[in-house]
Amino acid sequence: MDADNRIRQEGGTTAREATIDAIIGRRVTGSVLPALLLAACNRHQSALAPFGAEAASTRTLTIVLLVAAVVIAASMTLLMRHAIRTPGERLTHDQGMKLVLWAGGVFPTILLFALLAASLPLMRPAPVSPADLRIKVEGEQFWWRVVTAPGPGQLVSANEVRLPVGRTVAIDLAGGDVIHSFWIPGLAGKMDMIPGRINTLVVRADKPGRYRGVCTEFCGLSHALMAFDVVAMEPAAFDGWMAGQRGASATASAAAPGAALFARYGCGGCHAIRGTDAASAIGPDLSRYGNRATLAAGILPMTTANTAAFIRHPEATKPGVRMPAFDHMPEADAVAIATYLQGLK
Amino acid sequence: MRRLVERIRRLSVSLWTLIVPPTVWAGHFLFSYLWAALNCAKAGRFATFPTLYVAGTVLALLLIAAAGAIATVQANTPGDPPPHEQSTDLDRLRFLAVATQLLAVLSAIGVVFTATPVAFLTDCR
Numbered sequence: 001m002d003a004d005n006r007i008r009q010e011g012g013t014t015a016r017e018a019t020i021d022a023i024i025g026r027r028v029t030g031s032v033l034p035a036l037l038l039a040a041c042n043r044h045q046s047a048l049a050p051f052g053a054e055a056a057s058t059r060t061l062t063i064v065l066l067v068a069a070v071v072i073a074a075s076m077t078l079l080m081r082h083a084i085r086t087p088g089e090r091l092t093h094d095q096g097m098k099l100v101l102w103a104g105g106v107f108p109t110i111l112l113f114a115l116l117a118a119s120l121p122l123m124r125p126a127p128v129s130p131a132d133l134r135i136k137v138e139g140e141q142f143w144w145r146v147v148t149a150p151g152p153g154q155l156v157s158a159n160e161v162r163l164p165v166g167r168t169v170a171i172d173l174a175g176g177d178v179i180h181s182f183w184i185p186g187l188a189g190k191m192d193m194i195p196g197r198i199n200t201l202v203v204r205a206d207k208p209g210r211y212r213g214v215c216t217e218f219c220g221l222s223h224a225l226m227a228f229d230v231v232a233m234e235p236a237a238f239d240g241w242m243a244g245q246r247g248a249s250a251t252a253s254a255a256a257p258g259a260a261l262f263a264r265y266g267c268g269g270c271h272a273i274r275g276t277d278a279a280s281a282i283g284p285d286l287s288r289y290g291n292r293a294t295l296a297a298g299i300l301p302m303t304t305a306n307t308a309a310f311i312r313h314p315e316a317t318k319p320g321v322r323m324p325a326f327d328h329m330p331e332a333d334a335v336a337i338a339t340y341l342q343g344l345k
Numbered sequence: 346m347r348r349l350v351e352r353i354r355r356l357s358v359s360l361w362t363l364i365v366p367p368t369v370w371a372g373h374f375l376f377s378y379l380w381a382a383l384n385c386a387k388a389g390r391f392a393t394f395p396t397l398y399v400a401g402t403v404l405a406l407l408l409i410a411a412a413g414a415i416a417t418v419q420a421n422t423p424g425d426p427p428p429h430e431q432s433t434d435l436d437r438l439r440f441l442a443v444a445t446q447l448l449a450v451l452s453a454i455g456v457v458f459t460a461t462p463v464a465f466l467t468d469c470r
Contacts, residue, residue: 120465123466124466202470
């Protein structure tokens with residue numbers, strides 16, 4: 001093979017590689033762009049799909065600011081294009097200084113002040129009265145302790161926040177161990193949960209449905225695996241749900257084989273199930289486990305197999321989880337406990 | 346008034362007038378934060394009638410306006426149009442004066458932009 005041939009061949013390879021690169025590039029663009037756009041179709045965890053008053057005004061403000069930013073960028077581009085294309089000495093010194101004063105000083109000041117004034121009303125927290133429903137949420141590594149209507153007759157639960165539509169609700173937020181942040185994108189802005197301090201977020205849902213919230217402050221290895229379900233209910237349905245949930249679990253039967261195993265493996269050392277001896281508040285309350293839509297704080301679908309697998313190897317789903325692994329537990333026992341837990345409704 | 350203007354005109358070239366507006370702006374910024382924080386921490390609620398805050402803001406704006414007025418008198422000293430780039434006493438004075446004027450305008454806007462959110466806030470949450 002002479003040198004010319006080799007060069008031609010190498011050139012051919014380069015051309016082929018370039019073609020392949022172009023095809024891959026096109027494919028990546030072809031798949032990434034629609035994926036980015038499809039993200040806008042998310043209705044259950046999106047600040048652009050609000051189901052509450054505060055998120056709706058935040059979305060309006062976002063649109064106003066975005067439009068203003070685009071208009072400002074476009075006008076600046078046009079102005080710069082005009083300045084570059086215009087021959088020199090078209091403006092006298094005085095005219096130039098006046099242009100700088102008005103276009104560079106007065107106009108931006110007025111515009112920025114208008115945008116500031118448009119955004120400030122959102123900083124005013126919604127009014128709340130002592131008669132309004134309170135929900136206390138504590139962030140833990142890596143789950144949420146939810147106490148609806150704290151006080152006598154309170155309802156303790158985990159990883160699921162239920163709200164009545166059309167009523168003002170004050171959510172008291174605290175960090176149980178480290179700093180977390182509570183965010184239901186469709187409902188309101190995010191708020192930090194700080195140990196030893198209570199931050200109150202006042203919200204009002206206006207559209208029933210199932211939504212999702214997330215932790216938005218890095219809190220440990222499984223920070224990204226710390227979500228929760230949000231259920232906005234019609235007021236009457238919410239009142240009925242509250243009344244029905246306060247008592248012992250409907251199918252909490254001591255006769256279930258899983259119930260005995262739950263006690264024998266010492267699960268009650270951390271977890272509580274109303275109506276049984278298990279009353280510890282270290283881990284998530286499991287009283288109505290079977291009613292929840294997801295497992296492991298909004299991460300896995302609620303199935304017996306997932307529950308059994310989580311009991312034996314929680315760290316496989318959530319790295320850094322505080323619950324110890326039960327890898328010595330026979331699978332049949334884990335399935336029995338999972339079946340018992342899923343029956344708690 | 347004319348005697349005051351004459352007096353200002355006789356002032357020597359100084360960086361002091363130049364640094365007054367941004368320093369007042371910074372002081373007012375700190376004052377705004379302390380105002381909100383102290384009221385919330387000590388009284389437990391936001392001040393409903395913020396006389397002291399309004400007075401502090403007006404004082405800040407007056408100080409900035411004074412520096413701006415001195416700078417305006419000095420900038421109007423007769424001479425060539427800008428840029429004031431010669432190494433002469435006159436150009437140095439006029440350069441500092443124009444810079445002070447611009448800083449005074451910026452600082453006044455800054456004070457107003459800082460005071461507006463405080464006026465809008467009603468709650469310590």
